[in-house]
Amino acid sequence: MPAPLDLVPLLLEGAVITIEVMAASAALALIISFIAGLSRLSKWAWVRWATNVYVEVFRGSSLLVQMFWFFYVPPILFEVNSMPPFLAALLAIGLNYGAYGSEIVRSSILSVPKGQTEASVALNFTPFQRLRLVILPQAFMMMLPSFGNLLIELLKSTSLVSLITLADLTFQANVLNNTTWRTAEIFTLLLVMYFAIAYPMLLLVRWYERRATAGRWR
Template sequence: MIDWSGYIALILDGAWVTIKLTIMGSALALVVAFAAGLGRMSRFFAVRTLATVYIEFFRGTSIFVQLFWVYFVLPFAGITLTPLQAGVLALGLNVGAYGAEVVRGAVRAIGREQHEACVALNLGRYHRMRYIILPQALPLMLPTFGNNAIELLKGTAVVSLISLSDMTFQAQVVRAQTGNTLVPFATILVLYFAMAWAISAGVRWLERRATRGLDGVRV
């Protein structure tokens, strides 16, 4: 009989890498999503074009291709990244592109009368966004952001292919060392599901917080 405790510890090490990747990737994705999403609605043509090209490019190719590109092609341009940096960069930029469309959709969904009221109150562009539009748009974004975060979590499995020792990579190691396939893969499937569940629970909590005080305002 195989002593599993050491192998389970190995997988838990991988789980920690997966969690780190998910958190850092999500943070980058969030920043990029707002920058590109608001950029796509900018009044400057150049900013709009840049944001559109970024979004279409990253939504048009898969995370796997982007990751390989970041990891294998960028070094020729003189930018060498560690697997972790490459993973966070590729995941963040990929999911950020999807998030940008969510931001744009949510801001668009806020009615014209809100914008007009801001103009009537003589609020500047920044204040209009910051205090009127975004607080109402945020609750609309949250559920889709939650789904995007789960997609990002699932995307982290791909980084095992650029030799980053995340949970999937460690499961492969355990498989190679023990010859047993069911235990490592079943374990990580359950762990991934638990993490996805934790994300959706967290987003539901955030949603309740963000909608507090908005009762009766939204239809």
């Protein structure tokens, strides 16, 4: 039985927050993915070491704990006002998924045949030109499917922000459930709305992947 329409407006308010958190966190995670991924291939040992510490810490600990840390700990350590929930969620999710994304970037770059690099060296390309014109365009094709999966996982992780008082989709569903007790209707609608957000993104990633690789194997 479809969820009554009177439940939809409040859930849509939460959906807007969910999409905002997802978009901001995904942008931050993408930037960090490339910075950390390239840093892990740096010729300087201290850069590789520092990046590996960041990656292992954020991949090896709970996202929920990281979110609580950003929300509760800085005011205690630095004697400042509490961090806004949106900013705490942005930092936790962006840094966490940036750590996972860095491995996608690193492994994709390493998957580019060495002959491509050797050919660009023979053409007297600078290191930056080799990276921008030869290596990254090929590596990016390999990154797309994994980044698409990571984006969907990131969207699902935004449900945790309700635990730091951010009024996202899950938070609004809990509020409705506590006041109306229409549990089956509310959480069925919640599932549908998360899917409605995720599926178009998945289709977009697949479309872009097909477009970016069109004619590559011809």
